[in-house]
Amino acid sequence: MNKKTLLVTFFTALVLSTLAPAAWAFEAEFGWLPPNLNPEYGGEVDQLYYHIMILVGIIFFLTEGMLLLSIVLFRARPGRRASYSHGNTKAEILWSIVPAIILVWLALHQKSTWWKAKMQFPDAKTHPDLVEVQAFPEQFQWNFRYPGPDGQFATADDFVTVNELHVPVNRLVLIRMTGKDVIHSLFVPFARVKQDAVPGMLTKAWFKIDRIPCWDLKDQKLKLLTEEEFRKARVALSGFAFSGEPVDSKGNPVAKGQLWPGMKKYSYSPTKSKRFKVIDQGTMAEVAREDAGDLGLKLHVLEIACAELCGLGHYKMRAEMTVETAEMYEAWLRSKADEKAQYGPGKEERERFQAIWDKFHPDYNRK
Amino acid sequence: MSAEKHSEHHESGGEHLPAEATGFFRKYILTYDHKVIGKQYLFTAFFFLLVGGGLAMLIRWQMAYPNQPVPVIGELMKGRFVFTPDGSIAPEGFIQLTTMHGTLMIFFVIIPILVGAFGNFLIPLHVGARDVAFPFLNALSYWLYLPAALIIFASFFVPQGPAAAGWTSYSPLSNLSGATPGSGWGQTLWLMAIFLLGFSSILGGLNFLVTIVKLRAPGLTWGRLPLVTWSQTVTAVFQLLATPVLASATCLLLADKLIGSTFFLPAHVHLADTDMSPTGGGAVLLWQHIFWFYSHPAVYILVLPGMGIASDLISTFARKPIFGYRAMVWSMVGIMGLGFIVWGHHMFVSGMNPVMGMTFMTATMLIALPSGVKVFNWLGTLWGANIRFAPPMLHALSFVSMFIIGGLSGLFMAATPVDIHIHDTYYIVAHFHYVVFGGTLFAIFGGLIFWFPKMFGRMMNEFWSKVHWAITFVAFNCVFFPMHILGEGGHMRRIATPTEYEWLQPLQPINVFISHSAFVLGAAQLIFLANFFYSMFWGKKAEGNPWQSNTLEWTQPSPIPYYNYDKIPVVHHGPYEYSLEHANGRGDWLPQNEPVAGNGSSGHGSK
Structure with missing residues (x-):
């Protein structure tokens, strides 16, 4: 092998050696994209992603291949002379027109999904079971307001949750939002949802979640159950505590201060106080249990993050979305109403919501 | 030297040129010589390259080992900065x-090197002129850049530290002093620096444009300009049209603050x-529209001169x-035209009307065409x-291969639905680093090594240049x-x-893997700097045309004499007449100022 061939081998090996392991490491853990739980348009987004990936992949291998081939074939050798050519008009016209057609097609190909995701919002008239929520993020928390039993916002029976969103499985959810202080961005990676919440503007995001995230306590990893599977499973609601010890790649704990902590790993184990709440399989009602026993699953959450830089606490602006059955969701709504009856209407978050949103943006409550 | 005087010299063939200043101050500091001003830009930008690179190392430390003490530096700077x-x-x-990493790298490193250093150094040489059209404006544009750079540097030392609202400085985060530490004094100084820098850019662009239009040597038609100079022409138009918009935006935000x-x-x-x-x-959203109306074209200011090089x-x-x-020229013009109507692709999920999203997506996809x-x-x-x-x-081959990746990854985020998922993620970070580092910075390295003999009269060490390239290429990837996978x-x-x-x-x-690679990448740049400064003083002496290149500057000795051309050259053909069979006794090259024997004055590219 001469020096130049060595160089080319080096080039090729390089590209493969840097790209492949990284891609593999991620793929093995996760698949190319995080799981998608939004059947309305999330799957289409993924599909478009893969379409572009295929197209881009072909162009990538063609062009980089041509480049490598030229480097090998046309390296300088004594006595050789380059061909004297100023171009080839036919070739240039060809490689202008073909990409132009592909690109315009690619742009038009995006339209229906984009329209669906950002233009065609469901409304309560066509979807009577639409779940409507208002989001009013501030530094550094997500405030969500539910309309309460009367289904109207800005009334006395509304309630507000902080960093906690509950949605029933397989039902459309519409979130109306505006910013209180700076721009925030509602990001639900598992549902392919991202929308900025901007002060002075009303923006909307909608989605449907079709699986219920549960934590497999035996394997200590996320499991996504359909509603049917969930109804057959025995799932704990509480009684398990979270720990985020750093572990190395083999799962062994790592001492603090060691240079290569690798990663933290989430795991859940039974708490000492042993108060277990479990979902009853038939009625989906909560029942108390004395021991962890045969519980293999814990009800888990989907994470919500803020995608727009919003200040020093940007990185921890994390909210949790609980996906549950209709019965569980109704029970949760009732418990919130009860809570309110117990503590009176003066709950702090709700008052702040009303003081700003309802005082200054009353028209944002119109449907 | 005024413009009239200059054209006078132009005609008189250089008999009454004022003598070169000899004092250090006049020669290297307050000078009108475009070559020295180019170097002033270069060295100032080198400093900020080190600062910006250092910030990147700290960012990578935090991403790999969150909240763990930074070795050495953390120990020294406990509780400060x-x-x-x-x-x-x-x-x-x-x-x-x-x-600050983004701000310094874009505004104070890449643009000053590409436009300030390369533009200044190469444009008069490539058009066969003795200097730019307005040497005083040229010096002024550097002396606006320097205070801007000092102001941004000073912002590291003000209470609550430098700006923290992203290099995009979205309002209200940047607007309200209480919104985040750094949105007080830090952000105000940031805006002042960018405002000044805008003026520097406008003066520079104006100057380059006039130079290229008016001072081309006899026979140097538009069709015979080297593509570097063409790219600087297009960039200058970009700067003249887009930078005033940024200046007004910063003005309004300053007024708000x-x-x-x-x-x-x-x-x-x-x-x-x-x-x-x-x-x-x-x-x-008004800030985002105005900011990106400048800053998207600025992305092309960042890459077009790189393409030219x-x-x-x-x-x-x-x-x-x-x-x-x-096609190379027209594609640059096409990129410029389309570059002005794609800014909205930064705002697909911002709350901007989704119908406009479709328009901006189509324009953005189409910009892939000239690219x-x-x-x-x-x-x-x-x-x-x-x-x-x-x-x-x-470096040039790396530019092409990395630009392909950077360009192709752009298609994902240009597609509005896919952008919903990858907007504001590391996919974007990966994409623009492939364009700005993988593209532009490789072109800068290549260009510096290539024109080093013309700048300093010596060659950069070839072995260490190759070592630097190899490590940089691997570590960069x-x-x-x-980051795409992240x-x-x-x-x-x-x-x-x-x-x-x-x-x-x-x-x-x-993240850990990326950070370790980043430390290698950062360290490798020290090889380049060491090679650069060592070769400047002790490198091998360069001959006039070490690469057997055709453009006009290579017909002069290395380094270029004070007045560039004793006699203004006459250009006979385009700059890329390599491997032409001709009777001039040269192997496979033909300088632009040399007529082909027996073929009249017109080689190919004479139109």
Whole structure:
């Protein structure tokens, strides 16, 4: 092998050696994209992603291949002379027109999904079971307001949750939002949802979640159950505590201060106080249990993050979305109403919501 | 030297030129010589390259080892700058790091090197002139850049530290002093610096444009300009049209911050429970529109001169005329035209009307077309070539291969639905680093090694140049390719600790891998700097035309004499007449000022 061939081998090996392991490491853990739980348009987004990936992949291998081939074939050798050519008009016209057609097609190909995701919002008239929520993020928390039993916002029976969103499985959810202080961005990676919440503007995001995230306590990893599977499973609601010890790649704990902590790993184990709440399989009602026993699953959450830089606490602006059955969701709504009856209407978050949103943006409550 | 005087010399063939100043101050500091001003830009930008690179290292430390004390530096800086008392990086410090890294690299490193250093040094040489059209304006534009750079540097030392609202400085985060540490003095100084820099840019662009239009040597038609100079022409137009918009935007935001106007604040923005804008009347998205109306074209200001440099290097070392010269020029013009109507693709999920999203998507997709033409033409140039793998060529080839990746990854985020998922994630970070580092910075390295003999009269060490290139190329890909995978996984930009989120947990090993590669990449740049400064003083003496290149500057001795050309050269053909069979007794090259014997004055490209 001469020096130049060595160089080319080096080039090729390089590209493969840097790209492949990284891609593999991620793929093995996760698949190319995080799981998608939004059947309305999330799957289409993924599909478009893969379409572009295929197209881009072909162009990538063609062009980089041509480049490598030229480097090998046309390296300088004594006595050789380059061909004297100023171009080839036919070739240039060809490689202008073909990409132009592909690109315009690619742009038009995006339209229906984009329209669906950002233009065609469901409304309560066509979807009577639409779940409507208002989001009013501030530094550094997500405030969500539910309309309460009367289904109207800005009334006395509304309630507000902080960093906690509950949605029933397989039902459309519409979130109306505006910013209180700076721009925030509602990001639900598992549902392919991202929308900025901007002060002075009303923006909307909608989605449907079709699986219920549960934590497999035996394997200590996320499991996504359909509603049917969930109804057959025995799932704990509480009684398990979270720990985020750093572990190395083999799962062994790592001492603090060691240079290569690798990663933290989430795991859940039974708490000492042993108060277990479990979902009853038939009625989906909560029942108390004395021991962890045969519980293999814990009800888990989907994470919500803020995608727009919003200040020093940007990185921890994390909210949790609980996906549950209709019965569980109704029970949760009732418990919130009860809570309110117990503590009176003066709950702090709700008052702040009303003081700003309802005082200054009353028209944002119109449907 | 005024413009009239200059054209007088132009005609008189250089008999009454004033003598070169001899004092150090006049020669190197307050000078009107375009070559020295170019070097002033270069060295100032080198300093900020080190600062910006250092910030990047701190960012990578935090991403791999969140909240762990930074070795050595953290120990020294405990409780100061962005560090907590235990020497780790504070969350507010982290966003200051990302903000200042972006700001310094874009505004104070890449643009000054490409336009300030290369533009200044090469344009008069390439057009066969003794200096730019307005040497005083030229000096003034550097002396506006320097205070801007000093102001941005000073912002590191003000209470609460430098700006922290991202290099995009979105209002209201940048607008309200209480919104985040750094949005007080730091942000105000940031705006002042960018405002000054805008003026510097406008003066520079104006000057270059006039120089290229008016001072071209006899016979140097538009069709015979080297592509570097063509790229500077297009860039100058960009700067003249887009930079005033940025200047007005910074002016308005300064007014919001300092005298209580509300251009970018709607009514009733609340910080905690205080109403910060009882009257309002402004719009949050207005800043984004105005900012990106400049800053998207600025992305092309960042890459077009790089494309020009790559074109020149590839043609020279491929020993072959550039493939489709006219298409290369028109594609740059096309990129400029389209570059002005794509800014909205930064705002797909911002709340901007989704119908406009469709329009901006289509325009953005179409900009892949002229970019693609350029790539295909580079490949066409290499096909059938006789490639010499000198260090500048290695960098130019890296430019092409990395620009392909950067361009292709752009298609994902141009597609509006896909952008919903990858917007504001590391996918974006990966994409623009492939363009700005993988593209532009490789072109800069290549260009510096290539024109080093013309700048300093010596050659850069070839072996160490190759070592630097190899490490940079490998480490660059190890750093930025895995970022695509982080982005697909939904890893947000600008988060101080990636381990807060459960779905990001499995990605953390990738973050660690990236950081270690980044430290290697950072260290490798020291090889380049050492090589650069060592060769400046002790490198091998360069001959007039060490690369056997055709453009006018290579007909002069190295380094270029004070007045560039004793006698203004007469140009007979285009700059890329390599491997032409001719009777001039040269192997495979033909200087632009040399008529082909027996062929009249017209080689190819004479129109």
